[in-house]
Amino acid sequence: MLRRLSVTITATATFWLLCNSLTLAETKKPQQPDKFPPNPLETTTPDPLLPRDPKKQPLSASELQQLETALDQLNQEAAAKLQAGDELGAFDTWNRELRLRRYLGSLKEVQALGRVGAIAYQKNNRPEVQYITQRLQAIQKQAQSQKTNDLELLQALGQAYRQVRSPQNAVVVYEQVLTNVRQQQDTAKEIQTLQTIGEVHLSWFDYPKAAATYQELLKLATARGDSVNELIYLQQLAYIYEQAKQPQQAVNIRNRLAEIYQKQNNLTALPALKLAIGSDYESLARENPNLLQEAFNNYQQAYTTAWQLQQYVRASEALQKLIALYRSQGQINNALQASEILVQSQQLASNFYGLMNAYDLIGQMNLERKDYPQALKAFQKGLEVAQQLKYEEGYFSEQIQKVSGQIPR
Incomplete structure (x- = not known):
C-alpha cells in the first residue's frame, strides 16, 4: 500500500513538474535581437566640443569657426587611427565628427558624410555605410519638405550617395537637379547633370537607362551643332548597346559614326569600326540570314582600309572574319584565297x-577538299614557324605524318 502510494506521489510530482516547465516555456518569449544597433550619428549625448546646446542658443560665428577647426582635427585623428590599424577607434572618432558637423550646416555635413562613407565602403564596414546612408536620406527628406532649390546641396547629396554606392538615391537627387536647371534654362548645367546621371547608370551596368540618358545628350549636341560631343556620345552609345547585346541599335549608331569618320577623313578609326559593324550584322543574321551579306561587306571594307593604312594586325582580324564567313557558306576556294x-x-x-595558325588553317581547309599535297605543304611551313617559336612542333609533325600517308607514292 505504501509502495503504491509512493509511486502515485512520484508520478503526480513528475506530471506537475512537466506541466510547470511547459507553462514556463509558454510564458517565456525569446527577445528578438536588433538587426543593427542604434545609429551612432543620432546620439544626443552632450559633447565637450560644444560650449552649449545649439538648439537652445545658436553658436556664434567665432564659435562655429573654432568648432570647424576642432572637427578637422578629429578627422585627422581618425585617419591616423585607421592608418595604425585601429579601425573601430577610427570610425568612433569619425562618428563623433559627423554628429557635430551638422551644426556647421547641411552642405558641410553632407560633404563629410560622403568622405567618411567612401572610406567605410572601401573597408566593407556595412553598418557604418548604412548609418551614413540613413543620415543622408534624412537630410534629403528635409530638403524636399522645404522645397529647397539649393543646387549645391543637392549635388553634394548626389555625390555622397555615389560615394556610399547608393545609385538609386543618387539618381533621384540628380533628377531633381535636372528639373531645376531646366526650369532655369541653364543648358550647360543640364548637360553636366545628364552626363553625371549617365555615368551613374553606367557604373552600375544599367545599360537601358544609360542609353536613354546618352540619347538625350546626343539630341542636345546635335541640335547645338556640337560635333565634338556628338562624336563622344555616339561612341558611348555604341559601347552601351554592345554591352547590352543590342546589335541593331549598335549598327544604327556605328553607321552614323562611320559617316562622320568618312566626312572628317578620319580613316584611322574606320577599320575597327567596320569590324564591329560586321560583327553586329553577323549577330543579326542569326535571325535574318539576308544580313550576312552586310557582315561580309563591312569585313571587306575593314580589310581593304586597314591594308591601305598598313594596319596589318587589323587587316588580319578582318581576313579571319571573312575566311570564317566563306567557310560557313561552303566557299572553300574563296576562303583559301583569303588565307x-x-x-x-x-x-x-x-x-x-x-x-603559324594561318598555315594550319590552310592545311585544314586543303584537307577538307582532299588536296593532300597542298595540305602537306601548308603544314610543313607551319612546322618551320613552330620550330622558330618552339611551340606546337609536335602538333605539326603529327599532321605532316598523317597527310603524308594519304599521298600516293
Whole structure:
C-alpha cells in the first residue's frame, strides 16, 4: 500500500513538474535581437566640443569657426587611427565628427558624410555605410519638405550617395537637379547633370537607362551643332548597346559614326569600326540570314582600309572574319584565297603565332577538299614557324605524318 502510494506521489510530482516547465516555456518569449544597433550619428549625448546646446542658443560665428577647426582635427585623428590599424577607434572618432558637423550646416555635413562613407565602403564596414546612408536620406527628406532649390546641396547629396554606392538615391537627387536647371534654362548645367546621371547608370551596368540618358545628350549636341560631343556620345552609345547585346541599335549608331569618320577623313578609326559593324550584322543574321551579306561587306571594307593604312594586325582580324564567313557558306576556294592574303598580313605584322595558325588553317581547309599535297605543304611551313617559336612542333609533325600517308607514292 505504501509502495503504491509512493509511486502515485512520484508520478503526480513528475506530471506537475512537466506541466510547470511547459507553462514556463509558454510564458517565456525569446527577445528578438536588433538587426543593427542604434545609429551612432543620432546620439544626443552632450559633447565637450560644444560650449552649449545649439538648439537652445545658436553658436556664434567665432564659435562655429573654432568648432570647424576642432572637427578637422578629429578627422585627422581618425585617419591616423585607421592608418595604425585601429579601425573601430577610427570610425568612433569619425562618428563623433559627423554628429557635430551638422551644426556647421547641411552642405558641410553632407560633404563629410560622403568622405567618411567612401572610406567605410572601401573597408566593407556595412553598418557604418548604412548609418551614413540613413543620415543622408534624412537630410534629403528635409530638403524636399522645404522645397529647397539649393543646387549645391543637392549635388553634394548626389555625390555622397555615389560615394556610399547608393545609385538609386543618387539618381533621384540628380533628377531633381535636372528639373531645376531646366526650369532655369541653364543648358550647360543640364548637360553636366545628364552626363553625371549617365555615368551613374553606367557604373552600375544599367545599360537601358544609360542609353536613354546618352540619347538625350546626343539630341542636345546635335541640335547645338556640337560635333565634338556628338562624336563622344555616339561612341558611348555604341559601347552601351554592345554591352547590352543590342546589335541593331549598335549598327544604327556605328553607321552614323562611320559617316562622320568618312566626312572628317578620319580613316584611322574606320577599320575597327567596320569590324564591329560586321560583327553586329553577323549577330543579326542569326535571325535574318539576308544580313550576312552586310557582315561580309563591312569585313571587306575593314580589310581593304586597314591594308591601305598598313594596319596589318587589323587587316588580319578582318581576313579571319571573312575566311570564317566563306567557310560557313561552303566557299572553300574563296576562303583559301583569303588565307593566302592572311599569311602576307601576318608576315607584315610580324605576328609569328598568327602566321603559324594561318598555315594550319590552310592545311585544314586543303584537307577538307582532299588536296593532300597542298595540305602537306601548308603544314610543313607551319612546322618551320613552330620550330622558330618552339611551340606546337609536335602538333605539326603529327599532321605532316598523317597527310603524308594519304599521298600516293
